[in-house]
Amino acid sequence: MPLARLHDPSWRGFASDNYAGVHPEALAAIAAANGGHQVAYGEDVYTVRLQDVIREQFGAAAEVFPVFNGTGANVVALTSVLPRWGAVVAASTAHINTDEAGAPERVTGIKLLTVPTPDGKLTPELVAREAWGWGDEHRAQPLAVSITQTTEMGTVYTADEVRAIADLAHSHGMAVHVDGSRLWNAAAALEAPLRAFTTEAGVDILSLGGTKNGLLGVEAVVVLDTQRADGLPYLRKFTMQLASKMRFASAQLLALFDGELGTRNAGHANAMATRLRVALEAGIADGVLPGLAFTQETSANAVFATLPTATADRIRERVRFYDWDRARGEVRWMTAWDTTEADVDDFVAVIREEFA
């Protein structure tokens, strides 16, 4: 007997793109890959095809390693570019620092060297604050930089900004990693192909997002410079990120590229965040949202704002979202591939009512 549906599919939140379900085209890709037998652990036809597509997208040297989640992708990617004594320079707001239960440090023993940033973005100057001390046996050796695209603050690096960081990193022999959990949202925001702000901007390795953009439990590590990364197959296995029935992961990743599902989904999510921002700006201009102010630009699928905490709490009783910095009264409102215009308009109405 099929499992009964236990939830109300009309329920919507603005907490995270992870609240959304799986895109029908991803489910269709899983169904299409089903039936019969395929060689396990990545020798199936879908994974072979995915390798070709990744080379077309990111350049002839690229290699792809599907994994189960973003934390796993980051751990595998960072470990592959660092020796045991290596350290990674990252923004203090980076997901690898704040939201992975210390996984990059605990699982394989690397150290993070973090730098505060106003908008989640590193710059060469900010990287330089922690990129020093090579040869000093007392200091964990800064041998990689990790940036997040789009950032945890919803901001987007341009290709030139990535290039500037990569140039500095490479001048010191450091590798460049991108946590691209929302790389598709950046592609949509920049209206550029993925390679324009990764391979062509000097990125060496990236964590390519899938789940937040409509897939079911799939991300990938993409190696762009194979000279800088080592041991990927073994690292993926011992960090428990190797899927036996990999065809279903690869088929979904293929779906993101085929028919441009990746940029379609992310472009839609971004547009819904813009719609939310524009509607709230109108409310501010009308004087009906006193105390509401935006704290970051809205380039992708997140809106960051401060508002009176009591008001935020009342809104949250009706529509879920996260506090970002409760002490400052800062919240994050996030849209997803399946957020509709009506969802946004209803949310704006709720916000206006609770301010009234």
Ligand SMILES: Cc1ncc(COP(=O)(O)O)c(C=O)c1O
């Ligand atoms: C920027 C970023 N990186 C990595 C991750 C980790 O993904 P996962 O929860 O699949 O481990 C997330 C999840 O929210 C994220 O926002």
